[in-house]
Amino acid sequence: MDRLETHEDLGFASDLLIFSRENRSLACGNLRRVTVLFYTPVPVDQVAIEERVAALAKRSLKKQAKVQGLKLAISMMDLTTLEGKDTAGKVTALCTKAMHPLDSDNSIGPCAAICVYPNFVRIAKRALEGSSVHVASVATAFPSGQSPLPIKLEDTRRAVEFGADEIDMVIDRGAMLSGDYQKVFDEIAATKEACGPAHLKVILETGELGSYDVVRRASEIAIAAGGDFIKTSTGKIQPAATPAVTLVMLEVIRDHFYRTGKKIGMKPAGGVRTAKQALHYLVIVKETLGDAWLTPDLFRFGASALLNDVLMQLEKERTGAYQASEDFSKD
Template sequence: MSNLVASATARAAERGPYIPPRTSPVDQIFVEERAAALAKRSIKKATKVAGLKLAVRMMDLTTLEGKDTPGKVRSLCAKALRPLEHDPSVGPVGAVCVYPNMVPVAVDCLRGSGVHVASVATAFPSGLSPLAIKLDDVRRAVGFGADEIDMVIDRGAMLSGDYARVYDEIVQTKEACGHAHLKVILETGELGSYDVVRHASDIAMAAGADFIKTSTGKVTPAATPPVTLVMLEAIRDHYYATGKRIGMKPAGGIRTAKQALHYLVLVKETLGDAWLTPELFRFGASTLLNDVLMQLEKERTQAYQGADYFSKE
């Protein structure tokens, strides 16, 4: 244990002392007002259909339960590949997101489809394990074939002011990812204020995150429109400063098609056209897909269909 700490400290010393970037303060009232104002955009007809189809392709279809089995994951993968049996123009989803032990099953089901396999790692969801174990978790998930890694930051370190440690762990996780894309989960519901969310976003991007992500889905509140807006604004400033486009993934609590469209509006009016792609925006969701499909079918047939007309998985 003390060896691990010593080696982390030594690595930090090699990089020089960590200086937190000068992060912009966030005004809670006005950022919430802006998010609420964008929720009033009226999204109808062709816009709605295009938005919902895009949302399907942006979805990280997720199952993260202790009772997950190969059977469950295979079933989820089938849904991911062909969300609506009779309409091949819908989907496939962006990725399937599972625990490391389920990665081989997902890889097997999705091979050649273009659907990514994402794995949570780094002692998800708390992240409160020794760094060596967290890094090993990442390497093994990548070894199983995951091409996207969803890591969690050490919120304890963030809240106790040990920003260097938060930064350093992300840098090392990124190294451990190799070619896999890294999504950094801030767990915004535990950070307490938009200022800390903004600071954590800046640290994650500086440390090499490909995506920043709101939540594990295990903590309430999970993703909200204002917290997503704060992170999108951080991404915008990072783009202004570096020209690098970082992706965004709100996760948890997004259950309805209407919510999904609201998030797309936030992206469109904050970061513009370039981010309206699964390469740069994802939804982390387990129950959103069928509501989106139901709305798509409603637009196509002009009538709502019962829930049992849509496969659960």
């Protein structure tokens, strides 16, 4: 596939790009008119990206700025359990925690969503009934995605049928790395279609992509193919989310916004364990995309251990005393 398509009024040629087969791009990309362009990927400089996030890590957040940031982080959390040993009990407990992260303080939370395997969507849905907490389900043969497309689409449809509000799909990293971008695009577009009303988060599994250039390109494809969110990782591969890879993806989101005015969401997942890390991510979002993205509608953390650390820090801010981890429920 060497013909790529783009908005006529993008204004800058080096940026991209929509892959299109027949009129699928019209269905998912909201295009009015398309013009054929040669595709020039936008390069990403590793050192400069890492320098930038390191500089943003030095933002000093004190007192109310810290409290506000931490509360915001909680509201953006997709509390996640994705294990072979998951049970109804575990998932239900997690749902309770998502709705009421801190028994003693109702002003904290709820979390944005809980994220589970399709088998637990119904259970979660029931447990969360009446709350604002969404149910996100991984799908498309998570985490490897190494199944035939019909199975992956069926996986998606089932999860939506079970009540998932959001689908976290995985891209075909093999296709991405072997240069079959069309396959990557088509699978995302097909999954988007299968999602129906559910929001689609596209997991790039950046830890397997090898470079920021590939991450950038995968992000562009995911957005072009209709993803509502782009997400770093499954949590099953190291490295998972990093501030740098998140910034690379936020920059793609920014360029897409500049071109189209459309806001795509971002979800770093895996590896975000501490309140300090969470604040760093929020700083990156704030200073890259601005106020509009400081909302669970457009930014999520995929995490499990993060919540308790954030709660500990909030309690420390409230009481002035350093907290013990034993004081917080481990669900």
